[in-house]
Amino acid sequence: MSWLVTGGAGFIGSALCHYLAEATDDRIVVIDKLTYAGNRQSLSSLEMDGRLELIEADITDFPMMAEIVEKSAPRSIFHLAAETHVDRSID
Numbered sequence: 001m002s003w004l005v006t007g008g009a010g011f012i013g014s015a016l017c018h019y020l021a022e023a024t025d026d027r028i029v030v031i032d033k034l035t036y037a038g039n040r041q042s043l044s045s046l047e048m049d050g051r052l053e054l055i056e057a058d059i060t061d062f063p064m065m066a067e068i069v070e071k072s073a074p075r076s077i078f079h080l081a082a083e084t085h086v087d088r089s090i091d
């Protein structure tokens with residue numbers, strides 16, 4: 001079983017990934033573009049344990065998203081990728 005988390009290298013997403021790793025035995029697949037807001041370091045312990053796979057990708061890349069969803073067959077998708085800086089999100 002796996003969980004798919006978009007924006008998993010962000011503030012909320014990384015906390016969620018650590019929670020999922022503690023609360024379940026499932027694999028965690030993260031899709032993150034690693035923008036200025038993404039921090040791979042926040043997931044490094046889970047990556048090193050082999051609990052989590054981080055895929056650097058943009059959620060607007062539909063064919064890529066379809067492929068990842070098909071391959072990982074997640075039980076659920078948490079969508080947390082976002083442009084959270086107010087000025088940038090308006091753009």
Ligand SMILES: NC(=O)c1ccc[n+]([C@@H]2O[C@H](COP(=O)([O-])OP(=O)(O)OC[C@H]3O[C@@H](n4cnc5c(N)ncnc54)[C@H](O)[C@@H]3O)[C@@H](O)[C@H]2O)c1
Nearest residue numbers: 007009010011012032033034035037038058059081082084
């Ligand atoms: N931080 C809060 O207190 C808070 C409170 C309530 C709701 N939220 C909501 O939770 C969500 C996440 O917020 P956050 O604070 O973790 O934001 P964040 O900016 O810390 O993280 C966003 C993540 O999304 C990634 N990302 C951005 N665009 C992407 C794209 N096109 N494709 C793939 N990845 C992309 C970034 O690299 C980053 O890792 C947002 O929808 C936000 O509105 C946050």
